[in-house]
Amino acid sequence: MSAPATASGARRWRRPPLIGNPFLRYGLYIGAVIYLFLAIGSVEVNWLRVYEGLDRGLRFVGGFLQPDFTSRWSDILRGISESLTMTVTSTVIGILISVPIGIGAARNLVPVPVYLICRSIIAISRSFQEVIIAILFVAMVGFGPLAGFLTLSFATIGFLSKLLAEDIESINPEQAEAIRATGASWLQLVNYAIQPQVMPRLIGLCLYRLDINFRESAVIGIVGAGGIGATLNTAIDRYEYDSAAAILIVIIAIVMAAEYSSSYVRKWVQ
Amino acid sequence: MPVTYRDDVKIWQRRAPRTKLAIWVGWLALVALFVFCWEVMTKDTIWAFVWDAPRQAADIGSRMMPPRWSYIDRLWQPLWDTINIATLGTLLAIVMAVPVAFLAARNTTPSTVFIRPVALLIIVSSRSINSLIWALLLVTVIGPGILAGIVAIGLRSIGFIAKLLYEAIEEIEESQVEAITATGATRGQVMIYGIVPQIMPAFAGITVFRWDINIRESTVLGLVGAGGIGLQLQASLNTLAWPQVTVIFIAILATVVLSEWVSAKVRHAII
Numbered sequence: 001m002s003a004p005a006t007a008s009g010a011r012r013w014r015r016p017p018l019i020g021n022p023f024l025r026y027g028l029y030i031g032a033v034i035y036l037f038l039a040i041g042s043v044e045v046n047w048l049r050v051y052e053g054l055d056r057g058l059r060f061v062g063g064f065l066q067p068d069f070t071s072r073w074s075d076i077l078r079g080i081s082e083s084l085t086m087t088v089t090s091t092v093i094g095i096l097i098s099v100p101i102g103i104g105a106a107r108n109l110v111p112v113p114v115y116l117i118c119r120s121i122i123a124i125s126r127s128f129q130e131v132i133i134a135i136l137f138v139a140m141v142g143f144g145p146l147a148g149f150l151t152l153s154f155a156t157i158g159f160l161s162k163l164l165a166e167d168i169e170s171i172n173p174e175q176a177e178a179i180r181a182t183g184a185s186w187l188q189l190v191n192y193a194i195q196p197q198v199m200p201r202l203i204g205l206c207l208y209r210l211d212i213n214f215r216e217s218a219v220i221g222i223v224g225a226g227g228i229g230a231t232l233n234t235a236i237d238r239y240e241y242d243s244a245a246a247i248l249i250v251i252i253a254i255v256m257a258a259e260y261s262s263s264y265v266r267k268w269v270q
Numbered sequence: 271m272p273v274t275y276r277d278d279v280k281i282w283q284r285r286a287p288r289t290k291l292a293i294w295v296g297w298l299a300l301v302a303l304f305v306f307c308w309e310v311m312t313k314d315t316i317w318a319f320v321w322d323a324p325r326q327a328a329d330i331g332s333r334m335m336p337p338r339w340s341y342i343d344r345l346w347q348p349l350w351d352t353i354n355i356a357t358l359g360t361l362l363a364i365v366m367a368v369p370v371a372f373l374a375a376r377n378t379t380p381s382t383v384f385i386r387p388v389a390l391l392i393i394v395s396s397r398s399i400n401s402l403i404w405a406l407l408l409v410t411v412i413g414p415g416i417l418a419g420i421v422a423i424g425l426r427s428i429g430f431i432a433k434l435l436y437e438a439i440e441e442i443e444e445s446q447v448e449a450i451t452a453t454g455a456t457r458g459q460v461m462i463y464g465i466v467p468q469i470m471p472a473f474a475g476i477t478v479f480r481w482d483i484n485i486r487e488s489t490v491l492g493l494v495g496a497g498g499i500g501l502q503l504q505a506s507l508n509t510l511a512w513p514q515v516t517v518i519f520i521a522i523l524a525t526v527v528l529s530e531w532v533s534a535k536v537r538h539a540i541i
Contacts, residue, residue, distance in 0.1 A: 049412070
């Protein structure tokens with residue numbers, strides 16, 4: 001607490017600053033100001049283009065107020081069914097692959113070489129955006145939901161294995177020791193000591209990933225990997241803002257439904 | 271614990287027969303759902319392309335090597351743009367998310383009946399639309415360029431920051447707020463001296479975490495024309511310049527690793 005005297009001699013309390021060291025504090029302030037100056041200076045804005053675009057923006061807002069579900073309904077339905085099936089299959093396959101990798105990436109269960117291999121698989125899967133992976137898969141297997149399925153499965157591995165491995169590493173070691181003391185094999189150890197402890201959280205994580213996979217499935221369509229994103233991209237390219245608004249409303253509704261139901265299921269499981 | 275008798279011998283089982291059956295049916299339903307989804311999804315798949323994938327992958331791999339390192343000279347400007355999109359977008363999001371968070375938190379909102387649901391709706395709709403989709407919309411509205419990227423990142427981040435922040439506000443210790451109120455402080459003073467110091471560490475952590483995510487997301491915004499290194503990626507992909515794509519991937523990877531390191535350091539220093 002700093003308490004400098006004021007002119008009248010009375011002591012006045014001041015709030016302590018967030019960063020204690022004054023040099024660091026003012027250095028950071030000055031650095032931030034210089035950075036902002038440079039960064040904002042390098043943003044080139046074509047205000048004429050923005051002004052022209054306002055009209056389109058208004059049309060888009062109008063589209064939201066009067067979404068057009070009917071004229072592209074069959075396309076929307078197709079996109080949604082692709083997105084949903086992609087989400088389900090990729091989540092299931094992703095879980096099946098990521099459970100062994102997650103167990104392999106837990107330091108307290110496996111020898112060092114296995115640990116390192118599994119951790120590097122996780123690192124590779126986590127370091128690239130889904131969209132970039134989707135570009136590569138589209139180049140390999142062609143346009144369509146199969147590329148999206150591969151992308152989402154691959155992305156699921158990095159997410160689930162990492163969190164599962166961290167969960168396994170932070171389990172209560174006494175239970176594992178008790179099972180080990182009975183002379184259990186490694187598989188029995190995993191089955192009776194690890195699995196009951198991590199299962200509730202694993203189910204929660206799987207549901208959460210199902211959620212994420214649906215959201216991502218709406219995006220990777222933009223690069224040709226199928227799903228509702230492709231439909232949305234087409235609608236915007238055709239300047240059909242009312243259809244685009246309808247698609248966005250459908251996406252938001254499904255995401256909200258998935259979020260509420262998954263939080264409900266998680267409460268029920270735990 | 272269900273126990274059955276067989277030849278007067280007690281046999282312990284983990285679950286009652288009824289529960290067992292229910293679990294079994296559940297698994298069967300899951301498998302059926304999976305098979306059904308797989309059938310629907312692959313009904314238009316051209317399998318010849320899929321079986322060709324390993325050869326394609328090898329082909330692309332061989333084209334990507336060796337990387338055209340000289341191309342990196344043309345990547346510094348896009349990388350700077352990418353970082354600016356993420357940083358300015360995060361700042362934009364903070365400006366908009368803080369009021370929304372205070373309106374959404376149960377203990378600071380002026381009205382739980384009218385204003386809180388609106389704030390929650392803003393949070394949900396911002397969270398459910400990915401930044402790439404925001405960018406797609408904004409590029410058609412305000413034109414291609416960095417500004418569209420910044421606004422897209424900003425709009426996407428509002429929901430994230432506001433959600434975590436309002437949860438932090440709801441978890442504050444009320445006694446400190448009460449103490450400040452007891453001194454006769456105004457509503458604004460209660461907020462500044464009673465609530466803000468309590469949520470400041472959480473706020474800083476959330477912001478840095480989101481900045482880290484935004485760096486990742488802003489690397490691909492250029493694919494739809496919203497500036498940054500994605501523009502170069504799109505151009506290289508369109509011209510099938512795979513050696514350049516490799517360099518771009520490496521640049522993206524380096525940026526992401528660096529930003530993750532920075533955010534881990536900052537969060538470690540704060541918490």
